[in-house]
Amino acid sequence: MPIHDIVFYGASFFLIGVAAASLGISLSGIAVLTLLGGVILFFWKKKASIALVVLLPVVFAGYGYFNFYYSKHGGEYIVYEKQIDFEGMVSAEPMRKEKVQELTVSLYSPYKGKIKINTALYPVFNYGDILAVGGTIEESSYGTLPSVGFPKIKLLETGKGSKIMSTLFAFRRGVVANIESALPLEEAALLAGETVGDKSGFTKDFKDAMAGSGTSHIVALSGYNISILAVAVSYILGTFLARRKAFYVSVLVIITFVLMTGAEASVVRAAIMGVLVLLAERTSRLYSLRNALVLAAFLMVLSNPKLLAFDAGFELSFGALLGIVYLAPAIKLLLKMGKDEGLLGWKTNGIATVSAQFAVAPILIGKFGQLTLLSVFANILILGVVPITMFFGFVIGMLGFVSYHLTLVVGWFAWILLHYQIFIIKFFANIAEPVYFNSFPFYLATAYYGAIVWFIVYSKRFVKCDK
Amino acid sequence: MFVPFRTFVSIILNNMKKAKSAISILLLIAAFDVFVWYSIALGGVDGNLRLYYLNVGQGDGQLIKLPGGAKFLIDGGPNSGVINQLAGDLSNFDRYIDLVIVTHTDADHLSGLLDVVRRYKVGAVIWNGREGETDVWRSFVKAVNDKKIPVIVLGEGDKISYGESKLDILAPAPEFLSGASNEAAIITMLTSKNIKALFTSDATPEVEARLVQKYDIKADILKVAHHGSRFSSTADFLNAVKPKVSVIQVGKNNYGHPTAEVLARLKDIGSSLYRNDINGAVEILVDGKSAKVVTGI
Numbered sequence: 001m002p003i004h005d006i007v008f009y010g011a012s013f014f015l016i017g018v019a020a021a022s023l024g025i026s027l028s029g030i031a032v033l034t035l036l037g038g039v040i041l042f043f044w045k046k047k048a049s050i051a052l053v054v055l056l057p058v059v060f061a062g063y064g065y066f067n068f069y070y071s072k073h074g075g076e077y078i079v080y081e082k083q084i085d086f087e088g089m090v091s092a093e094p095m096r097k098e099k100v101q102e103l104t105v106s107l108y109s110p111y112k113g114k115i116k117i118n119t120a121l122y123p124v125f126n127y128g129d130i131l132a133v134g135g136t137i138e139e140s141s142y143g144t145l146p147s148v149g150f151p152k153i154k155l156l157e158t159g160k161g162s163k164i165m166s167t168l169f170a171f172r173r174g175v176v177a178n179i180e181s182a183l184p185l186e187e188a189a190l191l192a193g194e195t196v197g198d199k200s201g202f203t204k205d206f207k208d209a210m211a212g213s214g215t216s217h218i219v220a221l222s223g224y225n226i227s228i229l230a231v232a233v234s235y236i237l238g239t240f241l242a243r244r245k246a247f248y249v250s251v252l253v254i255i256t257f258v259l260m261t262g263a264e265a266s267v268v269r270a271a272i273m274g275v276l277v278l279l280a281e282r283t284s285r286l287y288s289l290r291n292a293l294v295l296a297a298f299l300m301v302l303s304n305p306k307l308l309a310f311d312a313g314f315e316l317s318f319g320a321l322l323g324i325v326y327l328a329p330a331i332k333l334l335l336k337m338g339k340d341e342g343l344l345g346w347k348t349n350g351i352a353t354v355s356a357q358f359a360v361a362p363i364l365i366g367k368f369g370q371l372t373l374l375s376v377f378a379n380i381l382i383l384g385v386v387p388i389t390m391f392f393g394f395v396i397g398m399l400g401f402v403s404y405h406l407t408l409v410v411g412w413f414a415w416i417l418l419h420y421q422i423f424i425i426k427f428f429a430n431i432a433e434p435v436y437f438n439s440f441p442f443y444l445a446t447a448y449y450g451a452i453v454w455f456i457v458y459s460k461r462f463v464k465c466d467k
Numbered sequence: 468m469f470v471p472f473r474t475f476v477s478i479i480l481n482n483m484k485k486a487k488s489a490i491s492i493l494l495l496i497a498a499f500d501v502f503v504w505y506s507i508a509l510g511g512v513d514g515n516l517r518l519y520y521l522n523v524g525q526g527d528g529q530l531i532k533l534p535g536g537a538k539f540l541i542d543g544g545p546n547s548g549v550i551n552q553l554a555g556d557l558s559n560f561d562r563y564i565d566l567v568i569v570t571h572t573d574a575d576h577l578s579g580l581l582d583v584v585r586r587y588k589v590g591a592v593i594w595n596g597r598e599g600e601t602d603v604w605r606s607f608v609k610a611v612n613d614k615k616i617p618v619i620v621l622g623e624g625d626k627i628s629y630g631e632s633k634l635d636i637l638a639p640a641p642e643f644l645s646g647a648s649n650e651a652a653i654i655t656m657l658t659s660k661n662i663k664a665l666f667t668s669d670a671t672p673e674v675e676a677r678l679v680q681k682y683d684i685k686a687d688i689l690k691v692a693h694h695g696s697r698f699s700s701t702a703d704f705l706n707a708v709k710p711k712v713s714v715i716q717v718g719k720n721n722y723g724h725p726t727a728e729v730l731a732r733l734k735d736i737g738s739s740l741y742r743n744d745i746n747g748a749v750e751i752l753v754d755g756k757s758a759k760v761v762t763g764i
Contacts, residue, residue, distance in 0.1 A: 123602040185554040
């Protein structure tokens with residue numbers, strides 16, 4: 001078996017093991033399922049059943065890893081629903097909203113774990129601040145941190161976090177400040193979101209409009225934004241650096257960028273993919289998205305096995321990507337679409353959006369109970385201009401450190417693009433009515449995904465029949 | 468997917484390589500020219516006076532656009548909402564405010580100004596010289612210093628002139644500076660385009676009494692003191708001002724603002740009344756002959 005297949009199957013079966021452990025399937029359950037699978041395979045493809053025997057230990061490794069991780073990191077100690085005094089460090093860049101700032105705090109002993117603190121906008125807290133807090137910690141639903149609302153906070157020390165992270169966060173704040181002083185409120189918020197994923201400038205109305213038009217992902221630093229960055233950086237560096245150097249510098253730029261934005265699940269996933277794209281370009285090997293996807297998932301689950309079954313963001317971003325990678329080509333085949341991408345790539349963007357929508361629909365319905373159908377059109381109209389907008393965002397963000405007045409000039413160009421996007425976002429938010437669902441049964445989801453897989457597998461075949 | 472961006476980058480790079488950069492630069496200059504003329508056309512000389520009583524919720528925030536273009540912002544409300552309001556009232560490319568006046572350091576007047584100094588270029592900050600004791604105040608001082616914005620302390624008797632407009636500072640008198648924070652608030656009278664507008668911040672009855680006694684405070688437009696608190700806007704004071712139009716800056720609150728007492732007193736003097744909580748933002752456009760009130764913007 002070629003090495004890339006070994007990597008692919010190894011990582012996939014490890015993930016299956018983690019999934020089984022997170023769903024609480026017992027070891028004997030896995031044994032029974034494997035045996036069943038093995039028997040079926042034996043009659044279908046003998047070689048495959050042998051491979052299964054070889055890969056079985058990997059499943060158990062995944063299973064074991066999940067439990068090992070739990071025993072090592074599960075040791076949270078937080079006292080809930082009781083007024084307590086505690087200390088901790090602000091361990092991520094605080095999120096500044098319209099009326100509150102949201103701090104992520106790692107607790108110091110005797111307590112252990114992470115909590116969220118909502119506090120007044122001022123004084124401004126930063127990453128690396130050590131706080132003494134008096135308040136009541138409230139439990140929260142799974143996937144979000146326990147929180148404290150407006151406790152008493154005393155700043156004990158500052159600058160205790162990692163020096164690198166402090167510098168990166170400060171740089172990012174600078175970039176956002178430059179953007180904010182060059183453009184009006186909404187335009188600045190959108191640009192800061194698209195370029196460095198900063199969402200502090202968004203008003204609630206505008207956030208709702210983005211959600212309503214299905215365009216929130218353009219400010220979430222999704223795979224789309226990072227791939228644009230990866231391609232652009234390597235392209236620009238490639239014009240004056242040797243290929244090898246350009247590659248290493250690009251990878252460094254992407255890693256730095258991800259750290260700077262706070263390394264959310266979706267950003268990390270996108271960055272891994274971006275690096276793999278560059279790697280594939282460098283080694284001139286055919287870049288297999290299949291391998292990249294599984295490897296990205298593998299690396300992320302290795303860092304936190306809870307992601308796989310419990311993190312909506314993780315599921316949505318991988319679901320969407322799977323849709324774009326597998327479903328989009330199938331749809332293209334069906335529509336007999338050639339290489340023509342349309343003005344600003346609208347056809348490609350449209351099909352990518354439709355595919356992503358199809359792929360994550362059950363997850364969206366299951367977790368949020370609603371679906372916006374018209375979002376496809378909003379995305380077709382917006383996605384094409386996002387790369388150029390991001391370019392202006394970086395220019396303004398950097399230029400601001402040199403000359404305020406120059407940013408105003410560049411800001412004028414950016415304003416046109418941003419204003420256009422805001423218009424589209426608001427327009428579609430107004431006319432797009434989300435469809436609401438009460439529930440989405442498991443068997444229906446299974447059937448739905450079965451149908452999609454069937455469609456992908458057979459798309460090539462019925463296109464041939466057509467001819 | 469990346470075609471547009473690649474094309475875009477390659478256009479720039481190729482142009483440079485092929486020594487066609489002259490054309491690109493020419494294009495940029497042309498675009499810049501358009502930008503300059505566009506801003507002049509939009510933000511250019513407006514002969515009218517415009518007063519905006521910004522809808523900042525429970526707090527104060529007034530923007531004055533003087534004939535000739537100077538912009539004064541008096542207070543900034545309790546949060547970043549003021550930026551939203553300013554974005555509607557200033558043209559898209561107007562990133563400059565000539566003067567920011569901090570009447571006093573209470574959060575419902577000050578907090579939003581932190582966002583203003585962060586996002587706008589500010590010519591100078593004017594305050595009463597009385598230090599605040601809150602985190603918001605300390606953050607504001609730091610932000611102003613970081614941005615190297617000039618700071619000027621003004622009080623009773625000072626005056627700001629711009630063209631034919633003038634802004635008289637009627638308070639705080641020195642003896643009120645050490646009192647409660649509201650007593651030390653900066654109070655101003657604007658004279659421009661044949662009208663007078665009085666900005667009272669959170670004036671207390673004591674301050675009002677002094678103003679009645681010491682100055683001719685008759686004005687066409689009144690910003691009602693302290694969000695319509697029953698202690699302020701005494702009958703004596705309102706009779707001395709005799710405003711044709713009154714504006715109460717008030718939002719959702721637990722103080723009962725605006726109080727029935729103040730509403731009744733305003734009715735007694737026959738002033739027409741606008742409220743941010745009911746009318747939204749209030750804009751008054753004065754051309755020298757008449758004044759027009761526009762609400763809900």
